[in-house]
Amino acid sequence: YLQTGPEKYYRQGIESPTELSSGFPRSREELYQYESLILGDIEESFFNADQLQMIEDFVAERGGGFLMSGMIDEGFISTPIADVLPVTLIEESFLPSHLRGGIRRGTQATGELFFPRLTNNGEFSPLLRLAADDSENDILWRQLTELQGVYVTGRIKPGATVLMEHPLLQYQNQALPLLATQRFGSGRSVALTTASTWRWQMMMPSADESHETLWRQLLRWLAVSAPERVTIDFDREFYNVGDEVNITATVLDMEYGPDNDATLWMQTNNPLDIVTDSPMEWDIEEDGVYRASFVVEEEGVYDLLVDVASAAGEGASGAFEKRAAFVVTPSLREYNNAAMDGGLLARIAEASGGTYFNVDGIDALADTVEFTPNAFSQEVQIDLWDQPWLLALLISLLCLDWVARRLKGLS
Incomplete structure (x- = not known):
């Protein structure tokens, strides 16, 4: 949303007329509905102390993504926002004279046009990838127009990663970061210290989608760490007929803490379109975890619908559901x-x-x-040429021949 005047806000993408009608969320329940939060050119006085702490908790506990773009008000120094950011904040009065003057003043070094420089991490980061091929990606970056203006921050925090930096300006022997990221608690945070990425949209040919691509990738990265209130996991990637399927559902309450007071029912629709209902039992050894199992007897796709009725404290009641599916193939136990x-x-x-x-x-x-000797075999060598039975056999054959000839009248 965008504040257009005192107590007046322009809102887009809302799901109800009351959503964000009073401005920035004032409760965790309201804020935690979102997966990422972006602040641009906003003053610290816009928030109260509780809201600033909520933002830190949104990232650290909820696992949400946080991005601050453009000018970062000095008022955020020593606030929870300063803890979340991947860069340290510093008062302008402490900066050398050539780094003062503001982010948009073209007469100052910090307000001049410049071509951003990708760091080694930035060159290989999926966040800044414009093409799969390295050489093509490099060409596309060289074709982008200049940016204008950079907000001066302090040192990079330990564990943070700089993806893009100013090609000329430095502070404390460190190039001024333009895009820095870090993990914070369960979530992620980004500092984008320029407000001029719009130039990659407005100053480029209409067919160029570099600006859209970069922001899509950045927002997707921010939101991916934020868990859903209900997640379903299977104990295996695939199943055969006759296997037991073990299903685990993890449920979070409205403040995204483990919910042990929920009631879960699982509806299973097998390949023959036969629907069965069964409860999921809470795992007493794991907070917010519910389990169920059954044996699959038909080949094909099984559809699951887990219905959750949560009652985790006052104001945190509600009903919601989660769908999932898995495939059962013919039994291959022989193989x-x-x-x-x-x-x-x-x-x-x-x-x-x-x-x-x-x-x-x-x-x-x-x-x-x-030859393998053992208790049941014995090697015996016999010469056949001087065996008596062989001589008797030869004499018998000769006699038989003589008798046959005499009977036929032959000599």
């Missing part, structure tokens, strides 16, 4: 762990008195299986 298990084969061979060979020792196989 499970089909890879060769050399250790198992060696143990079987040892237990049965055999020998295990791998590919490297295959040359010894022929010599080993030629």
Whole structure:
């Protein structure tokens, strides 16, 4: 939203006429509905002390994203906002003279035109990627028009990452950061110390979408750390017929703390379009975690609908739901762990008195299986040429031949 006058706000993308009607949220329940928060050219006096603390909690506890762009009012020094930002804040009176003058004054060094410089981290960051190919990405960045004006901050905080910096201006032997990020608690924060990225939209050809691409990637990165109030997890990525499916639902209350007082019902729609309802039980060992399980007997897609009725404190009641799906394939148990298990084969061979060979020792196989002595075999060598039964067989054959000839009248 945009403040257009005293107690007057221009709002976009609202879901109800009352949303943000009184300005910035005044309660955690109201603020925590959002996944990211962007402040641009705003003074510290716009907020009260509770709202400033809420913003810090929104990032650290809710896991939301926070971005401050353009001028950062000195009034934020020593406030929770200063803790959240990835850069330290410093009063202008402490700066050297050439860094004073403000972010938009073209007569001052801080207000001049400049081409931003990507740091080593920035060159490989997905936040600043304009093309998948490195050379093409470099060309697109070189084609962007200049920015104008930079707000001077202090040192980069430990753990923060600078993605873009001023090519000329420095403070305390450190290039002035233009875009810095860090993780803060469960969330993320960004400092964008220029308010002129609009030039990449207005000063570029209408077909160029670099400005849109950069802001989409930045906002997506900010919001990705913010959890939903209900998340569903499965114990496996896929299932076969006959498997047991273990389902875990994590529920957060209106202030995004674990909710142990919710009532959960799970509706399962199997591939035959048969719907079954079952409760999910709270896991007493884990706050906000509820579990259920069942055996799948049909192949195909299973649709789940988890309905949550929460009652975690006054003003935090409500009903909401979460959908999920998983696929069941034919049973492949016969092919499970089909890879060769050399250790198992060696143990079987040892237990049965055999020998295990791998590919490297295959040359010894022929010599080993030629003769394997054991308690039930004996080697015996017999010469057949001087055996009595062989002589008797030959005489019998000759006699049989003589008798046959005599019966036929042959000589």
